[in-house]
Amino acid sequence: MARDQSDDLQNPFFLHSADHPGLVLVSNLLNRNNYNTWERAIRIALTAKNKLGFIDGTHDQPSSTDPHAVAWSRCNSMVVSWLLNAVTNEIADSLLYHESAQSIWTDLQLRYQQSNAPRIYQLKQSMNNLTQRSLSINTYYTRMKIIWDELKTFQPAPSCHCGNMKAWNDYPEQEFIMTFLMGLNPSYAAVRAQILMMECSPSILKVFSLVVQEERHRAIELDSHAETGHGSAPSVALTQGRRRPICSHCGLVGHTVDRCYRLHGYPPGLKPKPKTRFNDGTVQAQKQTHNAPAVFDEGMHPTTRQVQNFSDSLDNYLPGSHPAASIDNLSTSQIQNIIAHLSARLHQPNTAIMPDTLSLSISHTTLDPHAAGITLCQKKYALDLLTETGYLGCKPSSIPMDPNIKMSKDDGELLSDITSYRRLIGKLLCLTISRPDICYSVNRLSQFLAAPRTSHLQAALRILQYIKRTPGQGLFFPSSSAIQIKAFSYAD
Template sequence: MAADPPPSPSSNAASPFFLHPSDNPGVVLVTQLLFGDNYHTWCRSMTMAISAKNKLGFVDGTITKPASTASLFSSWLHCNNMVISWLLNSISPEIAASVLYVTTAFEIWTDLKERFSQKNGPQIFQIQKSISSLSQGQLTVSAYFTRLKALWDDLLNYKPVPMCSCGAVTLLNSYVQQERILQFLMGLNESFASARAQILLMEPLPPLNKVFSLVLQEEPQREIFVPPPLTDAHAFVANSDSLRPVKTFPKKDRPICKHCGCTGDAGQDSDYPAG
């Protein structure tokens, strides 16, 4: 009796050649399309989405195109075209038109990387400039921290922390965390000066999330009324009052009695002394 043939990889849910019934060419994997200047954030989102579909090998080159006579060729072609459709749905129409006739998902992925991942210098400069100029202002502590963390994560895409097995990477991560804590504390409003001073006196500094939690606990106690700035009309009135001349009245000479020559009280203009 002949042995049963091995199951097809396309029917195995753990295989990269497997396609779920919900997978179709019209699926949009990410909400933000690639327009060029957002390549790094788009690339990260797409990498996670394609990895979740177990199709990362089709874009990073680890799953190569088999020979046309190989048993896997049909399954590879099916999955490759599916991934190409997902990529085209996730980039702007102008960019999609430039890669429409590329035959493999790996070639499209490589082409996009070569075109849009080279502008690291200006992007890093802009992100670091935004980090240095960001302050809490009218934002809540939570909103301010969220914006700052988004900039940190964006910067990490351009300047990833190197991975190694030595202890240097631990020291480097500690330095990055300390730098972020200082950036967060520097941007807080002056009403948090006391909490900031207490945190800076801690040795060693607590983790970043702990620092955020400590500052967040102080926020309800910092609702201090700040008087609104003077409007132009108010400023004009204030300036007018300060520049208004003071009225002065001439001093009256004290009257002199014509009869005896004595000096009388001011306001009395009589030819005879009182009494």
């Protein structure tokens, strides 16, 4: 008796007992943004099942009189079920009435496959924007390698068997190494310089191994410092029945030595402030001494130097007062002298009214009668923001947002690091204190803080380009303007 060929393992019509219509071949279902990676995963899975010919046209539908017609129909229906299980429900509904797996595959290619140029541009843009920041070395390397591996599929290198093309074939890997090193945090400058000065260029795996070793070495140093740095200091404080950690370096409550800002440096934009200190088993609060007049400490915001000099000049108006005297002990005449001195200073031209809190500069000028008034500006804050984001040398933009842009919560790919987007929007919101021209754009982008996407980040970076054009723009309140109430309305 002749053996049925459909029972042969090498036959494309063979179906294993574990094959069923509900089988899911890939973990990531197809959506509008991941077709390239999804296509490769499906090809790998169908090749393992020996069913790739049902989607690329190798196994066409036989005639009804062919002995393999029933086996082909059974296998085709199985592949169709697998493809429907590998896409989202929305896409699957539009593919349900296709008769063959090949027609489904062709439909998906025409709908979602991008041409090479736009996809290469998108991948290179994602790679240029990818930096380590708060990511671990392993996470940062993995995300970059995913982009690089897909980019390599669009850049096939010429094959050569004589060995003369080895240097050219090794060049893409060297470019990957340089991109990886440029995205590392500045704290890895030493190991980066060590890698760049090697005579023989290492492989990307060797570079990754060296950087990971540096990361682990730092973790060991922090752990050893925590164990041996201040062994006699208590590590836990009791606060209202709760156990809170104590830093062995600064003695403050609420963090450990491996997260001490005084030891490792403060994050950008964060200033030191008095906190609770543990001393001899008791919790004491650091309090500032309220002097008369107000005295500013040396460790406070560096832009308060003018306020320090201004407060020192008040000593001439407080005869017999001690620097540590309380304001409650001042006499009525001393208080009147202070008020008179403040009034005289505030009416002087170009006098700063308040310290540079949030880099908010408020000045009063009377030198020019046509430009007399109060100016409110955040130029330093804007320049610091551009420096922090790397957009200080960007190309300026004349408008903060494209008037024709249409943003939605599903437009573009999800950001891998949503913290950086939220931080940027938060800083832009602080800048709207003196920049009402960006209020609409920033408030619109703040609606997508829950799940920001690449299109939202590009719109936020457009605002930075606009700020680069006018970093010193602010508000001006003229002293000669008449008080008038103006109203505007829009009616069809």
